[in-house]
Amino acid sequence: MNSATSRTWRQRAEAAAQKAAGLSLWRHRFVRIVLLILALIAFGTLIMVPLGFWPQVLFSACMLGLALVLRPSGGRLVSQILIALSVVISLRYMYWRITETLGFTSLLDALFGYGLLLAEIYALLVLLLGYMQTAWPLHRKPVPMPEDVDVWPTVDVYVPTYNEPLSVVRQTLYGALALDWPQDKLRVYLLDDGRRPEFRELCEEIGCGYMTRDDNRHAKAGNLNAALARTDGEYIAIFDCDHIPTRSFLQLSMGWFLRDSKLAMLQTPHHFFSPDPFERNLNTFQSVPNEGNLFYGVVQEGNDLWNASFFCGSCAIMRRSMLEEIGGVAVETVTEDAHTALKLNRKGYNTAYLGIPQAAGLATESLSAHVGQRMRWARGMAQIARLDNPLLGPGLKLGQRLCYLNAMLHFFFGLPRLVFLTAPLAYLFFGAHVFQASALMIAAYALPHIIQSNMTNSRLQGRFRHSFWNEVYESVLAWYILRPVLSTFINPRRGAFNVTAKGGIIEKSFFDANIARPYILLLSLNLLGMAIGLVMLAFNFDDPDQVMTILMNLLWTLFNVVLTGACVAVSLETRQVRHSPRVEAELPAMVRTSEGLAYRCSTYDFSEQGLGITLPPDIDIPVGTKVEITLRRGDDEASVPTHVVLRQGRRMGVKLDDLTPEQTFHYTQMTFARADLWASSWNTKTPDAPLKALHEVLRIGVRGLGLFGAVVVQNARSWMTRTQSGSDKSSTKLKAER
Template sequence: MRPFWVRLVVVLTVLTGINYVTWRWVASLNWDAWWIAVPLVIAETYSLIDVMLFGMTVWRLKERTPPSPESADATVDVFVTTYNEPLDMVMATALAAQRIRHPHSTWILDDGDRQELRDLAAAHGLGYVTRGAAWSGMPRHAKAGNLNNALMMTSGEFLLILDADQIPEPDILDKTLGYFNNRRVALVQTPQYFSNVPDSDPLGSQAPLFYGPIQQGKDGWNAAFFCGSNAVLRREALMQLGLVGYVKETEKSVRRALSASQAAIRKARKAASNESPLLLQTLDEVEAATLEARRQLDAGESLSEITYRARRRVDRAVQSLVLADVTALQADLEEIAAMSPVQVGEAGVPVVTEDAVHRMAARDWSPLGAIESVQAVLDALSVERTDEAQPVMPLATISVTEDMATAMRLHSLGWQSVYHHEILAYGLAPEDIGTMLTQRLRWAQGTMQVFLRENPLVQRGLKMGQRLMYFATMWTYLSGFAAVVYFAAPIVYLLLGILPVTSLSADFFLRFIPFMVVNQLLFAIAGKGIPTWRGQQYSLALFPTWIKACTTAARNVWLGRPLGFAVTPKDRQSGGPRWSLIRPQIIVSVLLVIASVVGIGRLAAGMSEPIGTLVNVLWVVFDLVVMSILVRAVLYRGYQADEPDDETSSITEPSNERAARGPEL
């Protein structure tokens, strides 16, 4: 019955939402205050699209039954990724991974290249992988580069990827490998659950809405995506992805080189307008070679053959020009020699006459300089990726988070994914607001990088449902801009008495209230009792983080500016409360309070309407309640276990105390 009720509430939400927002656009805008009225209705339209995408997500909630038993001979590599995390944390995870029951090889992927960790891995019989000399001076691509490097040094049929703090259960492979009996399944993602989070979850780390109905809904559309850890992937699918990516990137490089060569040829022809006919003939031949290469590229011919033929044809043309140039140079030297330019000076030293100097300076000795730029561009016609440490990069490197882009590319190739709704690994969440903000910023930046570089709405190979499921996740990070408007609207009314709507009439309430009620009802029914309020708080309260993520990602993609990537610390950062981290929210909260006081004063003085003041004061109260979570987050002093157990023991024995802290989803 649950799917029926979910779909019924989705329909009601969409109908009431469209009814309300359409009325807002058509009949309620206060055009005398368009500067706040239009932004507000745009923000409301954004929110309607957001809830409609959520409704579409949960329309196909998939609650999977356990898969059939896995193949006993399936080979698995377990990767524990690390950069600078504490050695005891990495070893606790690696040793727990070593105890996984299904036969496998455990590898520590140390991007920090630490000798101490290498020695510990050897002492415990663990594999150890770090980057070689080929990566020196090359783009490293953070975690994606670390995993891509390890893929070329291992051979397991499947890969279990774990972050340095994610302690796996011994049966994690027993419960996930069976899905791969379907040969088209490339990815099985399990939830990320954190054992150091209190029930109040002041930093909003657990994300029960995402690792619940959202991922289950995406799973129904075959769009559940890779989340970076606690996931099993098929090597064959990743290698296919890497090879396809290699071909695409090489083709892009060749096309760029051919396009650039056209500009270089035009420039060289202009510079050579007074040169010999032979030079112009050579440039014509080079241009013909590039045009032919582009035609063959469009026809889908082999890249290696195209680049080989084009470079050979250009080389022959240049060689002919060089031969002619050398012949002309020899003739010029003979002509100068016949002029007897050399005389004997006072000291008996031979000198060149002034007449000969003028003749030599006036002579354009070589036309080869005119095509140097063309030759340099054509040197880029190569199928070798000399700008990367390795030619094949299976995991996507287009953003600071490798997971979503990799999954989207796998889906575009026709592979399937699975979301297994059971906690099978236990991690460590941030324990201070600074670390939490760093983590959320990186997630948002990575998502927006993918959106700007590979917009899912136009990606070939994706079905419409998959396109919208990826777009839905990207769309949510635009909420920071809408939040600014939602905070500004009540401030404007309470301070200035300006309403963004024509009036707060019965028409407004009859449309707005039903929409809000069924909207909240949808979250309650889809979540089936899980807490969603904390997620709703942070979606608004972190508006500066979301705005920064969008703007920095745009500057990175469009202007090439660096993001300033930082690895999320795994331990609590020292120091007292850091109020500066939420300065924008504090300013907004102060303005909301001041606006409320002024608004109540205006009401007492008869300068505003009671209904308008009441509605906006209630709006301010709601905003302040949303913001209040940040006060708790700043004052949060880290996780304190309910029972005085040994945290180190709970980390090294995940199937006992640590696992007991989190029930199955």
């Protein structure tokens, strides 16, 4: 066979092989399409097939039983199965709800009924988007930096401030200066929009850059952009002035930028070493996860899978060139951080999330400040929804659009939550039937949906959000975010940036009656509804259908009483007199007295102003004694002069004496800026146990009811006193006239 014939045979063989491969690929695709169609048909059948009461109960019991069997098992596959079961049950409920329960016979029924249906559709949409967002969190790990530090990039560290006290800002600057990074490639700048001389003096004393500007236009975003125009580092690390970075922040985070040339922003968690108002007022600090832990522990890692990680304004790094390409930090909305990430994603750049706390800061001190902060976030998301809606416009993939959509929809929960808190009152007050179905059928469809979705979310979120606490958080905020969200959605140019106050104190406990007014109103309405329902129950005891309807509404109202009671309880601001919160941490230390005696010991907490020390047995160091405390970590150590201010058994409290800038720098390195400090306490809360969480919320709700009763009694006494005083004055006047 000559070479030409051989070549022809090879070409024919290759063509035949390609044809066979193409045919095989086509068959494979065809099989996948057929299987997908069959799966959709089966899925649709499970959702839409009509069932009577007992068949529906049996179906729901089987689904719930399967979920209970699978839930204790580990692995992501089990989580996906639980999500699938929950989606089936929830969509089945909504299909039944829309097709079987809307035959309203009066305008009143229709008004309340359709209002509740819209609230339920909103809740279901958020639930499904949440499943999509968090079903497969990315769990990104650090990328090591090259051994050759000469190739490491230059980094500008921005610390913006406006009206925060010097004591709050000082530790952040020392933490930024302590970052483990080549000093010739690191520049730290305080961006002072308050233009305060004492801040300038501090920066000059410790060797930190100081910047101001002539005006405060565009608030924090304008402050950052003004610095962006005056510096030239390849990367920019941003920290709120109360967020103290650890020494390892840059080394753990920067590696991803060197690996991914399209990475524009990397965000790390916001971690807080002080309790927020919920944790402090309800005494749940370190036992119930912080309100923000769900976002930073679950949602952001889910966003990362879809390349939709949000910039959160602090504890993040941005690539200068890409930030400048979009015109700097976004100024069109009051949530400049999330909007900036959206703009970067629209340009086709990547955003990332590294779920390892590498900085920690102060939580809001008061409930009113906390509510104000959430109102700004809600207003900003409403602005983005109107001005730069992620569902519209170029540059985003479907997963990114849905992640941003869920973030925006979350802040529209105000009206739906208020509907859920008052819905049973429509029947108890006005006799309105919001469901055109029997109580038993409602229970057969609605209860499995509620139980299954809560069980699934407990599995997905249980390390960062305990069951039933989401209802508490949303109930507290619902009234206050309703108006700014709706008004901003109508007129997105309204509203201004407000700075969240940090570093304050609460000298004595007090009940914040102003912030509690809507909760007191809602609690009063629900208590009145329960009283009416009990009377109705007594008069309709011989009608089983009516009794079931009344009982269902009473149980719903009772749950709302618990939630609104918890809202009242959190309004009691507890005393906080420490200017600098203490951080619980066991660190190796050494105590040296002026006589030259030295004792090995350990800390049990520390703060900006002092330390708590656990001494060895039988060591007596009286109050007032001056001692030197040496903190150690590996080969590093820091010694600070102190004096004893407290003795209690083996425990000793010491207060720092006046430290030099160098001593303060080293003290910060060994305490707030320790690389392992915050990461070791992240995700260590007790896992969610739904029944235990329900008991905790019930306990807090009962506490709120007691507080509500005390407020009512106090107001009644005040009214009686004023009435009596007015009566006495009238009597005196009458006698004088006589």
